[in-house]
Amino acid sequence: MLKRVFVAPDPGRVRLRFATRAVLGIGLAVVVCALAGHSVTGAVTGGLAALLALFTVADPTVRGQAVTTALLPVVGLPVLAAAAELHGIPVARDLVFLTVVGAGVYARRWGPRGHSLGVFAFMTFFVAQFLHATTGQLPELYAAVLLSVLSAAAVRFGLWCYERRLAPPPVPAPPAGTGLARVTTRQAVQATAGAGFALVAGELVSGQRWYWAVGATWWIFVNTASRGETLVRGFRRVLGTVIGVALGLLVAAPVHGAPLPTAVLVAAAVFGIFYTAAVSYTWMMLWVTFLAELLYGLLGVLTPGLLALRLAETAVGALGAVLAVLFVLPVSTHLITDAWIRRALRCVHACTAEAAARLAGSATADPAPRVAELEQLLGRVRLSVAPLVHPLNPMHGRKRRARRVLTLLDDCAREIRGLVVVTADPEASHDARLAAACWRVEAAVEALTRGSEHITAPAEPPAEPALAHLHGLERALSELAEPLRSPSGSPLVGA
Numbered sequence: 001m002l003k004r005v006f007v008a009p010d011p012g013r014v015r016l017r018f019a020t021r022a023v024l025g026i027g028l029a030v031v032v033c034a035l036a037g038h039s040v041t042g043a044v045t046g047g048l049a050a051l052l053a054l055f056t057v058a059d060p061t062v063r064g065q066a067v068t069t070a071l072l073p074v075v076g077l078p079v080l081a082a083a084a085e086l087h088g089i090p091v092a093r094d095l096v097f098l099t100v101v102g103a104g105v106y107a108r109r110w111g112p113r114g115h116s117l118g119v120f121a122f123m124t125f126f127v128a129q130f131l132h133a134t135t136g137q138l139p140e141l142y143a144a145v146l147l148s149v150l151s152a153a154a155v156r157f158g159l160w161c162y163e164r165r166l167a168p169p170p171v172p173a174p175p176a177g178t179g180l181a182r183v184t185t186r187q188a189v190q191a192t193a194g195a196g197f198a199l200v201a202g203e204l205v206s207g208q209r210w211y212w213a214v215g216a217t218w219w220i221f222v223n224t225a226s227r228g229e230t231l232v233r234g235f236r237r238v239l240g241t242v243i244g245v246a247l248g249l250l251v252a253a254p255v256h257g258a259p260l261p262t263a264v265l266v267a268a269a270v271f272g273i274f275y276t277a278a279v280s281y282t283w284m285m286l287w288v289t290f291l292a293e294l295l296y297g298l299l300g301v302l303t304p305g306l307l308a309l310r311l312a313e314t315a316v317g318a319l320g321a322v323l324a325v326l327f328v329l330p331v332s333t334h335l336i337t338d339a340w341i342r343r344a345l346r347c348v349h350a351c352t353a354e355a356a357a358r359l360a361g362s363a364t365a366d367p368a369p370r371v372a373e374l375e376q377l378l379g380r381v382r383l384s385v386a387p388l389v390h391p392l393n394p395m396h397g398r399k400r401r402a403r404r405v406l407t408l409l410d411d412c413a414r415e416i417r418g419l420v421v422v423t424a425d426p427e428a429s430h431d432a433r434l435a436a437a438c439w440r441v442e443a444a445v446e447a448l449t450r451g452s453e454h455i456t457a458p459a460e461p462p463a464e465p466a467l468a469h470l471h472g473l474e475r476a477l478s479e480l481a482e483p484l485r486s487p488s489g490s491p492l493v494g495a
Contacts, residue, residue, distance in 0.1 A: 046148035083128030194324030216317025228333035228387030244289025
């Protein structure tokens with residue numbers, strides 16, 4: 001696990017920039033709230049609002065990110081008011097919270113913006129429970145949210161807008177459908193059911209900290225699209241929480257909320273959340289748990305008993321998510337995995353076509369954005385296949401096939417990257433054999449996405465760099481036919 005986090009590639013140091021900018025943006029938000037005379041509760045609310053503004057907004061363009069950021073308070077402030085108003089009316093509060101859960105997950109159907117607004121709405125309600133917000137505190141909390149979102153925006157779009165130079169890749173949307181065939185609709189129902197179980201069971205465990213269980217269920221559903229993905233994410237959340245609780249006992253508890261060391265540790269926790277989020281959910285949860293412990297230390301309520309309660313509520317939330325995905329409109333892992341693999345293969349062909357056009361002399365052809373999209377899609381394939389390659393998966397045959405698929409898809413990505421490097425060489429010229437090789441890549445992709453097992457193996461590799469990369473791509477595609485189909489013709493992950 002350590003190797004995965006610290007040796008994971010970081011092209012363009014995007015994760016490092018992402019994490020460093022988050023520390024700056026959230027730090028500025030907290031300082032602004034302090035200068036405005038806000039209490040610890042207001043500063044914590046502002047810091048969390050800035051964290052969400054920097055973490056969840058993922059539109060593919062800077063303009064889109066700015067619009068979504070501006071909409072966050074529009075969604076969050078009414079939810080904050082409802083949470084504060086209903087704090088003393090448990091039944092109404094619980095029903096509204098479950099409505100926010102369902103609506104937040106359903107909003108994913110509108111892409112990155114819907115996802116961001118849904119997360120912000122849920123977390124605003126959650127933070128109100130975390131801080132026991134009352135109606136009398138609303139003016140201060142409103143001001144804290146607005147000042148913090150503005151501070152985060154000033155850093156993101158003014159001080160350090162590296163996206164303008166990097167052209168961020170698109171965030172793939174989950175496979176579409178209609179009615180209950182749409183993944184986001186089924187997950188909205190699942191999340192609401194799971195959160196309902198977590199809410200009731202969580203209140204039986206603790207009448208004060210029950211919202212932790214609902215939060216665990218919610219975050220397990222975020223960025224998942226199938227039964228298998230959700231089960232693996234639930235396991236990783238519990239594991240990360242266990243490690244985070246141990247870290248809290250060793251580090252956060254002895255600090256006792258002292259301002260200066262707590263501020264330093266909070267900055268480290270924020271950096272850890274943002275830096276590890278893309279490569280390890282377990283590590284991200286470790287840092288999230290540690291951050292929560294530090295905030296409770298600031299509020300003067302951090303005890304070993306509270307840490308044990310957090311672990312228990314997290315387990316309740318994970319159980320709620322597991323029961324929901326198993327018994328409420330389950331979404332097959334095969335359905336999602338197949339959809340992502342098909343999209344990745346089609347993107348391989350699109351990358352090849354753009355590269356070939358560039359080598360042929362087209363001034364408008366640019367394979368680089370397609371390569372960035374391919375990396376995003378391969379990330380979703382890895383997430384979808386994670387249940388199959390998990391160490392606890394007892395189906396060794398499918399585990400081997402899944403690992404082989406991931407290896408060959410990575411081979412495709414490596415050859416595509418090499419091909420793009422060749423296209424950037426002004427001395428590279430078009431070769432008649434290039435068109436034939438591209439046609440064979442197209443045919444191989446078509447055969448794989450149609451389920452055909454008859455893919456012609458490539459001939460001996462040529463010496464020319466572009467053709468050599470295309471040859472490697474053909475080889476990887478031809479070898480993909482076997483692990484994607486078992487001898488009986490069944491798909492990789494079964495029905």
